[in-house]
Amino acid sequence: QLKQADTVSTYKSIIPVERQSLLSNVDLIANMQFGHSSDWDDGSWQGSKFNMNQFRMEIRGWVTEKLYFRFRHRYTSSFEPQSVDNIIKGVDYAALTFKVNEKWSITAGKMATDWGGIEFDLNPIDIYTYSDIIEQADNYLAGVGATYQATKDHSFGLQLLNPRTQTAEEIYGEDVIIGGDIETAKAPWAGVFNWRGSFFDGKLNTLWHYSVFNEGDDDFQNYMAFGQQLNLNKWSIAYDYKLSLEDVDRTGIIRNLISTNDQTYVLRNTRYESHWLSVQHRIHPQWQLSLTAFVDFSSVKNEMGDYKKVRNAYSYIPAIEYYPFKDYNVKLFVNYVGRVFRYTDFAEDTFNLSNGDTGRLSFGIITPLNFL
């Protein structure tokens, strides 16, 4: 008898039928981005080193015709269980999807938020640097979701999630920042509505979402992203627009930029906006050139209720990618990530912030290594 188990294993001598189908349908994957990078700050070299930028172990697949399982675990993130959802932060996915019928499926567990935009839809190993909003967000949350495949080309999704993995106190600090004004919700929630569309035989794809995060009784974050991707022969062009309006500064860029002694504008009424453009050109079956450029705007409301711009962050990432194998997904890359931070007169006067540039030159290897 087996302690704390639900089935008893007995010794059999051949691969049973159900195991054969599991083997066919479940993948074990090591998602890896490894490279060497050199950093510059305002043109001055800061250092160089090897880096495991991404290492995410993944198990995913159909365990029956109706049930899909996905687990993904980051080895570059903290292993502490989180106070709200009880599972370690580095777990991106621990979720079960039930395919109700051809139209409907339901997912429960910890999962990626079903956000719009092409940028977030890509495998993280294919991103060299995320734009501000995604970089700062909690992208993996516990909850439930439903997907409705309306037609072959259009599906709609709805998620209801915890809005964070930690308590508000852990995220925003205890008294310095929140002040006496914010009443934390007893049942904070996030709702995400999503549309995936496809037009002209997949030549144009759209991925849009609108989401609301409820943090306190009168505190909401409205975040939406509108992504579209055009696939033309050897060219692929993607453009995302993202907008986040935050009663409490959840994204936190301004909160982190200004000193905690300057509390006038802290935390309340921030606005983040982002344009993201990525062009990829497959010049040869094994060679690809790409240019990704994005701008992130950060604003905060002043006492008169007007949004005042704090920072424009311009980023550009030219890259050359080489696929050494025709039949296996591995790529070598060289890229440069240039970032230009421009502060407004308002930010310079009020928060004493000043402009700066950073650069990073990297080369390395990317693979979603399917090892079983």
Place this chain on the structure above:
Amino acid sequence: QLKQADTVSTYKSIIPVERQSLLSNVDLIANMQFGHSSDWDDGSWQGSKFNMNQFRMEIRGWVTEKLYFRFRHRYTSSFEPQSVDNIIKGVDYAALTFKVNEKWSITAGKMATDWGGIEFDLNPIDIYTYSDIIEQADNYLAGVGATYQATKDHSFGLQLLNPRTQTAEEIYGEDVIIGGDIETAKAPWAGVFNWRGSFFDGKLNTLWHYSVFNEGDDDFQNYMAFGQQLNLNKWSIAYDYKLSLEDVDRTGIIRNLISTNDQTYVLRNTRYESHWLSVQHRIHPQWQLSLTAFVDFSSVKNEMGDYKKVRNAYSYIPAIEYYPFKDYNVKLFVNYVGRVFRYTDFAEDTFNLSNGDTGRLSFGIITPLNFL
């Protein structure tokens, strides 16, 4: 040549025979209990959220006809290696079992303590709330064990284990609590003796144990549990009696209840007792009703050497469970966990403790997902 390896892999083109038998006999399992829960304290709503209550990855199976391996790892527990047994706390099992012959088997490694009682024998994902003694105990310890299968229906087990994963100093604190009286053993140990019985063709099963923990020269914990389970057609009824007599308050409920300023009774001579009853009724092949009820008594010896009751904790868990698939082990559940804490006059007078009730309403999904 392969660095730090014992065998060399070479490229072969078909599944070798030994691999086929491994595939047949080894399971990879994601044990998962995920849900949404709402909490009440003395009738006042505290909050609601999604929760990964349990997520334990497991590998288990026969690697040869004689060798069984089991590994299970909690993703909801701390990942720090422990000071005594050197492996991270979240690892439940990392153990090897050698089947000597039809009668005897021997296990070495970190493993579940072979405790009696039906409650602890169930897969943790099937438990909504553990009774006090199990909830507080170190249930996974390093050591060795032997099992003797006396007849088809009766087996006996004996384990010799480290009594904890951390040092006594880490568990009991350094000077405030232990005082100068307790001399920590240089070779602390735990012994567990276990009997699993089956009667009337499995209609009645028993699972009893007696254990001794030796912590210091004169400090022992005597813990025993007597579980029995009756299976009658669509009904399953289980009853456990548990009793723990502790020279040092290892279970720690009283220690944690009373202020550390009140040191009179601290730590010494506690007694925990528990009655646990669980009734399950399969009203339909895919529907099950269950009611689990238990009471936990906590007592401590006073200066005259008499046990004085501190707290009675009454708990009840009605649940409805639905199995959506006939051929795959997934269940949906709704349950309510009600707990009523009643303190004695002695506890109110001496420790200033007062009564309280808590409630938790949950719904969610449970599966020991066999993904490979």
Place this chain on the structure above:
Amino acid sequence: QLKQADTVSTYKSIIPVERQSLLSNVDLIANMQFGHSSDWDDGSWQGSKFNMNQFRMEIRGWVTEKLYFRFRHRYTSSFEPQSVDNIIKGVDYAALTFKVNEKWSITAGKMATDWGGIEFDLNPIDIYTYSDIIEQADNYLAGVGATYQATKDHSFGLQLLNPRTQTAEEIYGEDVIIGGDIETAKAPWAGVFNWRGSFFDGKLNTLWHYSVFNEGDDDFQNYMAFGQQLNLNKWSIAYDYKLSLEDVDRTGIIRNLISTNDQTYVLRNTRYESHWLSVQHRIHPQWQLSLTAFVDFSSVKNEMGDYKKVRNAYSYIPAIEYYPFKDYNVKLFVNYVGRVFRYTDFAEDTFNLSNGDTGRLSFGIITPLNFL
């Protein structure tokens, strides 16, 4: 459509061909050394307990004919991501090897340093106690490596690595120790050159390396090891010589021995030297006797620029090993690790250090358990 994925899984009913070859060529292994040990200090018994000395989960194999993947993860080490290479410390390997042709292969990722010496080349579960230099070193580093198989019997390797997983500040402390003298390099690096030779049909094997670690502008560590192994019928004899010359005390034994108040010799100009001898005699197909003995010398330069010996550490490990299965790699062991620490007059006078002996008697089980 699958979020953050690169391929789409669809339901198929038989094991596809590519999966069959993965199954044949990829191993999942639980490297385990578990046992019971008793410790003595200067002849006085300190305590006894069960211990998971080693537990390293490993995935390794050929994912295509050209690509080899290796991942190994320690469950007895800290799970915090490291500041320099970004991946958790407990990951030994997360590396991809590309076999360019019969002669050349290239590896990138986190990997074992390609050090000489038989001791470090063995699977860690087969080592009862490492000699000082290896015990103290960062043995798993991020970087790239190339191997050239010159002939059937001789190969040469070159690695370029980060010299550590943490920053110099984290390793050496911030101000007390380093002083104002050491300028940390912006691009610290380590280079390792390695030769593996085989003579007389494998009867004699050599494994030599020379490495340079560059930590600061004028701060280097030169570490070299020369290992040789003689295989004669039932006897196997291995001898390693290791020498490490360190401008900064990276190995850190002297740094840790002396009080941080004595800063005169701290950190600068240490020298570690080691002779390691291991003799194994297979007295019966299932029984092996072994004796490992090594001496570690620690020296530091005084103000006149002369090396002064601080400590000689003599270690000896007799062991008896039994292989219960003829066809499966499991061994039972009993061993004794005796260590004799002898300080020089210089060390006693200058640092107030005094001699000591330790002993550890252990028995247990070792297996590189190939479970899939």
